[in-house]
Amino acid sequence: MSTGPFLQVDNLGCVFDVSRRWLNRVIEGLPRRLLRAAAGVTFSIERRETFALVGESGSGKSTVARMMVGLIAPTTGDVVIDGVSMTDPRQARERRRLRQRIQMVFQDPYASLNPRWRARDIVAEPLRAYGLAGTRQDIDAEVGALLPLVGLDPADGAKYPHEFSGGQRQRIALARALASRPDFVVCDEPTSALDVSVQAQTLNLMRDLQERFGLTYLFISHNLAVVRHMANRIGVMYLGRLVEVADARELFGAPKHPYTRMLLAAVPDLTLSGRARKAVAGEPPSPIDPPAGCAFHPRCPHARDQCRTELPQLAVVQSSQVACHGVAEGWIPASPSGA
Amino acid sequence: MTAAVLSVRNLTVAFPTRRGTLTAVDGVSFDIMPGEVLGVVGESGAGKSLTGAAIIGLIEPPGRIAGGEVRLADERIDHLRPEALRRIRGKRIGMVFQDPLTSLNPLFRIGDQLVETITTHTDMSSAQARQRALSLLSEVGIPAPQQRIDNYPHQLSGGMRQRVVLALALAAGPELLIADEPTTALDVSIQAQIIALLRTLCRQRGLAVMLITHDMGMIAEIADRVAVMYAGRIVEIGPLHSVIRSPLHPYTRGLIGSIPTIDSDKDRLVQIPGSMPRLTAIPHGCAFHPRCPRAFAPCPTHRPELKDQAHAQVACWLYHEAPSAT
């Protein structure tokens, strides 16, 4: 057991080569095109904590999640989970053991379960893959214990995914994630495809499971309200970079980065409190051709010359980390949310 | 007394299948006044999209309108032949669907698509239509319309495309706009922009809008009145403030309670047990009674009708005199 945070992400980056094929490039004289999906991402997660990554499309949050579970190889940086590096080739054996303790829950309940497998086989796959249960009876017993944990009947194990609703499928996905008794679960927009009332059930269930099994969550979402409900700490991403990392209360109570403020202002007000709502101007730029300097400067009301040329780094401001020249140097006023 | 732009009475949409006839929309009635935005909210399977499709005559066979009537400015349109309906669509009813990628033809420039719509439904010449298209594009907030008008859909971002779709819907000057999940596929910040745009356009043109969505937040931003649908029926309909601040129907209460907000850290979200019934298994009596925390004697056997209650209308035996239980 190592000291320090359970999970440490260090300068993580990923660049995709989306150029046209070599022959086309040579003939048409096109340049290489690189998509910087994520760059310089650094944060840590403590045990039993829920850390949320929020951002809009193109922010790179899904890419970061996939790098953390090993689905995508990072171009730069490293992820260290409980002392084991995810990229160091010398730690391949430790990584194999670590894999068992990491699981992932996906967004689309209709695509994350193999439509030709029965529910019990889907849930049992980690048991078989990691050799956690030997005989057929052992596996059946485990599955029979896992399904009620997520609120399903053990008899449901014989059904196929198409016989379940979206919310129930997500429960099966959760049961599958729990089968290998993981420590760390990455949830990529787990409730975005669900109806509101089903989302409530699923989120409540996820919190219960976290309490019961001491899970650590990385929660990816674009829905700030959901994140408010689930997360202890939040990282806001814009065009592949972290712009603000803060405690949930701090982020929602006193957001610092101009993008965070705008995001919060764009959330609809269900309490009809008459809170002033200001729509964000402009649109997220393309990650292939990002603006120079701070990627947010074209849409930022406080932008100055420095912002157009110099990339801001994450700096500690009060108890949060913010990547903004204005906040770091103090020429953007700190004010309550909404302004 | 101004007449309603859209008047729907007892609309029923049914699907004959080999297992019997499934009723997806069951006796839905509402009006929309000029300049009013009616938000039709419900979860998936509630039948709200089908209601919109039925109004504009886009139900795919074997589904069909099995009863009720739809009136546009007091003329019946539900029984019209497809050709007549087609003329009404576009000219008098504009439509905005969820996915801007499929609403626009990827092979044609957006200017051409706009001009085609305008010349089809009005008497303008091509040149006049192009002028109109330009003014529409700036009205929906597309910067530099002179250049953009010759772009293809794939050259525009998602938010821009949806603005073009709005422009297309409004091109012929309709009286009614039906928008089915118009911003669901867009980013949060863009959603806010499009909703604000929709609201401005409606006020300016006195347009009646039927906004179909599962997103209560969107409703709160823009709707004047709200209709809550469950299992093909309207369970509550009333002014925005009434329905959201003081919901009457237990389903509406549960729905609003289960939505997380950024303003408070709820410890546990309100949870409605179970899920929306499938079309093949809609419960007798009140469709919500198996999940309702306050179900009592008449609920499983008698189906409640929409009746006035305070500022709204609600279909629930908690508020109206229940028939003597059998």
Added chain:
Amino acid sequence: MQTPLTSTRVMPGRLRRLWDSDIAWSYRRSPVAIVASLVATAVVVAAVFAPWVAPYNPFDAATLDLMEGFSPPGEPSPVTGRVFLMGTDGQGRDVYSAILYGSRVSLLVGFCSVLFSVALGVTLGLASGYIGGRIDALIMRIADIQLSFPAILIALLVFGVARGLIEPAYHEQGAIAVLIVAIGLSHWAQYARTVRGSTLVEKNKDYVLAARVMGRPMSAIMRQHILPNVIGPVLVIATINLAVAVIEEATLSFLGVGVPPTQPSLGTLIRVGQQFLFSGEWWILFFPALALVILALSINLLGDWLRDALNPKLR
């Protein structure tokens, strides 16, 4: 609290569910499907049990009587008085029995070659789609080249090469095997193409990602996850291809490069019968040809129905 997963209330009878399913319902409603499947089944069963069903063994020289040659169908033979349902050929062989035995060979070659091309095509298609990169490019280029040639030519080519490689002494024994490989090789490309397309779609789905997160090896993912989801269209193509394979075998045998004369198939019978068509003994050609048409047609119709029944958009 836990009920055992094998409790009977879990499965309300597999057979009952099959009967109630959409496919069975579509089958019951389609007279074409019912008739076609009955005919095809009858032919297949008769062919498989030919030694017991056929009244005579036409290839047992001992039972043949040259004097019974060219007996017309249904009429007693002038010499021995025996009646042959479909007449006899020049050697006194009962055409009806010959058809049954011939169908056996035709169907054997047909089934096996389809199995071979499915196995080869699906494996290559899966590898091509899932692994991608150069392997994909290589396999697809080979498939492209092959698809630009008519299947018969490819079969002829393979046959010729095999003939050259195998010693003449083994020609007859190996002929059927070579024939199966030849026809099989001429058809694998379409399976590979179809499976590759479906694999490309499936491999990006979340359930495959979930398996990769679990560290499942590539072969396990292809076999257990992707294969069951891409095999559907293959069944339809295979059924229709069965008819094609039978006809292709008949063609090759007709051309003289198919089955050896000691194990005639329907194609051989047709070739033999062709000689006698204009000299009056029409039945020697007619009945084997009719049998081939019925067999191919019924399998084809069955395949058509299957494709429509499995198409979710038409339901």
